[in-house]
Amino acid sequence: MAEAKPANAAAPETLLRVEDLRTWFHTFSGTVKAVDGVSFSVKRGEIMGLVGESGGGKSVVGFSILGLIDPPGKIESGAIEFNGENLKDAGDARLRDIRGRDIAMVFQDPMTSLNPLHTVGEQMDEMLRLHTDMDAGQRQARCVQVLEDVGISRAADRLKSYPHQFSGGMRQRVVIAIAMLAQPKLVIADEPTTALDVTIQAQILKLMRRQIRDNGASMILVTHDLAVVSEMADHITVLYCGKVVERGPTDDVIRRPSHPYTRGLIDSIPNPAHRMARLKQIPGAVPDIRKLPKGCNFQDRCPRVGTLCRESEPPLVATGARAHACHFPLKEGETE
Amino acid sequence: MTAMLQVENLHQEFRIGGSLLDRMKFADGRLRFPDTRVKAVNGVSLSVNRGEVVALVGESGCGKSTVAKTIARIYRPSQGAIRIEGEDISSYGVREMLPVRSRMQMIFQDPFASLNPRQKVRDIVAEPLLEQTQGRAARKEVAQKTLDLLARVGLNTEHAGRYPHQFSGGQRQRIGIARALSVNPGLIIADEPVSALDVSIQAQILNLMMDLRDEFGLAYLFISHDLSVVHHIADRIGVMYLGFLVETGSREKLFSAPRHPYTRALLSAAPSIEKTRPREEIELSGEVPSALDLPSGCCFRTRCPLAFERCKVERPTLKDMGDGQQVACHLTDEPERDTQ
Structure with missing residues (x-):
């Protein structure tokens, strides 16, 4: 064939x-x-x-x-x-x-690929700020939507959480959400x-x-x-x-x-x-x-x-x- | 015949919460020092007969390694009996444990952390033997036995003079096995012995462990999270969740007719290269609750798709199903609720 x-x-x-x-x-x-x-x-x-x-x-x-x-x-x-x-x-x-x-990347260890000093929301927002021309409101909405897509409930609240407040599986969901944000x-x-x-x-x-x-x-x-x-x-x-x-x-x-x-x-x-x-x-x-x-x-x-x-x-x-x-x-x- | 290993109602708690200052609190007008307890193992009973391989499976945090370490008396159990060939060792001190260790040895998960980097391989393997005889063993005999052991696990004479860092992960695990064998134990406790290895090396080590069992009549208590490995090596299997044993049974029974919803979920979640395998889809949502704060009733009810009211109020105990399988689940009393 x-x-x-x-x-x-x-x-x-x-x-x-x-x-x-x-x-x-x-x-x-x-x-x-x-x-x-x-x-x-x-x-x-x-x-x-x-x-x-x-x-x-x-x-x-x-x-x-x-x-x-x-x-x-x-x-x-x-x-x-x-x-x-x-x-x-x-x-x-x-x-x-x-x-x-x-091209986005998802690494093995979600603890080392997330910055422990910034909230999940800040890290997601950075991606959109760098790669899109959305305004702050649109960025926030997009972050919430993508977090919900990967199965994280109360997404708007969780944006204010730091990586250590998530379990291993949840952290990997966050990493996947960040990877999918800009629709690579x-x-x-x-x-x-x-x-x-x-x-x-x-x-x-x-x-x-x-x-x-x-x-x-x-x-x-x-x-x-x-x-x-x-x-x-x-x-x-x-x-x-x-x-x-x-x-x-x-x-x-x-x-x-x-x-x-x-x-x-x-x-x-x-x-x-x-x-x-x-x-x-x-x-x-x-x-x-x-x-x-x-x-x-x-x-x-x-x-x-x-x-x-x-x-x-x-x-x-x-x-x-x-x-x-x-x-x-x-x-x-x-x-x- | 007395079992090689018999464990009854084993409990293991750990106090956490840091130093006295960290824990210090004012409550009701008094200074208090409350401590937090992690209930890692909650009433586990199991037995391993001579020449038998019994595996404990479960996900991280389920207490399987704690069970192993408590049996090896790295920890002192909070409650329960541990009998090695009928002798209860649960309250033994270090000195009393010494002769027991010639009957029971342990193999560890991480072959990089479990060998002393500053000792030569020959000294690592000879140490348990010298310890057992309190240094009185004839040096010549020990040296010869060490070389024989190394040969038996697939290493050669020139390896004896090297240091652990000169070996690959698979070879290091072989050294760890040789060390465990040096005192001719009847029971080996293997805590995830192959999970740090590549698949091709993993197969070599599993084959070696099975050969040694046949040759020396060893019994293994095999701890693993990998169901396919467990299926390969174990005669009987216990499934653990949050420190509880939720199901035990023979390999055939447990894999062909798992009864506990958690066992069924584990089996359906394991990826496989075999596409034709019939699959029961029990997908678990959510994650394992904290062992600091165990759920009321059944430990698994927060993730169980089949949970009902009784699971919240009453903790199920292991029930004999009549065919050698034991299950801790209320569904066994009310099979009509099992809709999956």
């Missing part, structure tokens, strides 16, 4: 295109290639899941898009095209304009529910999905949790050691993974529907990203490794909507 090309270039259906992005950190102990040649795109109205374990580079991708990489980190090469505009070479002023208004086209959510309990997580995920759909926005959901991604995302991109190892439509990838790493990740999750005496495990650990082996990064943990894997790095090969970077990909139905 080939992907449909947009009929004309004036109304592209692709909102964000990241091409061959390389974000490296030049540290004293060597260059950390946190993101090394990552490509993906996000369509309008789509939720894209960016999955991987710690050290996979998934958060750095999110920060790179927003231009939030500080030295010793640097975007070495690649293209970030958002809504037809090149973000990689956009100046600081332009990026400040885009952040919050066109893209929301980057970095582990938005990892710090929350499972019943609260279910509430927040449902809320985020509804907010994204209602506003016609797109979302990049950065997470380590395949189960969360499988319930939220339309497409999924799997990262390992800073490289894309597999991507495609979520259900398809989870039912028929091509890359042994994706397969391993899926099998590592205990599944109540098919309980086994032993979990399938991926042997070993993620290699030191400063000393990656020659060839495929996954070679030392892979059950299918061959001599080719130790010599040359597998390129990302696209077939239809799917793509994988493996010399010996799994065929349909193959388990190992």
Whole structure:
């Protein structure tokens, strides 16, 4: 199945295109290639899941898009095209304009992403003051309305509360409300529910999905949790050691993974529907990203490794909507 | 056969409110020092047999870790009995606890905080053994046993001379397991042992724990918030909410036919990669009430979609359902109200 090309270039259906992005950190102990040649795109109205374990580079991708990489980190090469505009070479002023208004971010820990010294109302108002030309009354009304949208009752009163007066789940609702205030086209959510309990997580995920759909926005959901991604995302991109190892439509990838790493990740999750005496495990650990082996990064943990894997790095090969970077990909139905 | 661990009616309260000066208040013409009490655990009873894995699940603040720490006698229980192979240890002092610790060891959640950064791995693993024999153990034997233990948990000889910071999270958890095993305990209390680890590493540690159980006949009291992990590892499960045990049962029963509305809500809230799984949608609104001010009647009534008048006035107790499952819910008396 080939992907449909947009009929004309004036109304592209692709909102964000990241091409061959390389974000490296030049540290004293060597260059950390946190993101090394990552490509993906996000369509309008789509939720894209960016999955991987710690050290996979998934958060750095999110920060790179927003231009939030500080030295010793640097975007070495690649293209970030958002809504037809090149973000990689956009100046600081332009990026400040885009952040919050066109692209909003939701972080993992709502306590550190809210300012403890200002009321929730002040922090929400700031966003609208910077990015819209509403007057004070309109701003107040909009804040109340968005807080109510995210399920916070007595919104007008709660605007006067400080972040510490909210519980963890409520704080994350506030962060989502702030993200949605200026009606962004893209929301980057970095582990938005990892710090929350499972019943609260279910509430927040449902809320985020509804907010994204209602506003016609797109979302990049950065997470380590395949189960969360499988319930939220339309497409999924799997990262390992800073490289894309597999991507495609979520259900398809989870039912028929091509890359042994994706397969391993899926099998590592205990599944109540098919309980086994032993979990399938991926042997070993993620290699030191400063000393990656020659060839495929996954070679030392892979059950299918061959001599080719130790010599040359597998390129990302696209077939239809799917793509994988493996010399010996799994065929349909193959388990190992 | 006496159970490895038996806990009866365990209560744990903590006084908070700060120093005397912070608490000082004038009331009715007198100086008073009222204190505030957090009721973290309210009457939990459970037992773990030899070679059995019993899991406690619940959300943060439900008291599951407090139960674990009280059983390990890091805390002194406010009320209740804790029996290790029939011996009640609930009022033991530090010295009396020492021989008990060779029968019961603990594995902690955070592999970064639970290992002394200034000790070498070989000393970390040998310490419980040296402590147990009050330093009289033959050094050679201890050294050999330490290396054997490290090999058993998947580390090698050269790791013995390194410091904890030179290891990854998964390897550190292996060190913690080796330390717990060093005194040949019959019971291991594992407090969220895999929740700080990546999924691929989590699977390795879970497999290791299961292998060790088969090999040494260990019993585990396994504390976790992750239902899929609990389903994988546990023989029996207890669900906790606000310091109360609301439902207990075998793994099969609890997952296929959960009875308490909270258990049902937990199961339906857990995300899964399995789309085909039939889902009962009990969605909870609101959040867990404060343990400083427990609701009257049933602890869960403020969030329960099925709550009715009786739940407000009468606290439900665990009732045996006849098939090994125990539930603390008034709906078991009035099943016609269960409309979900």
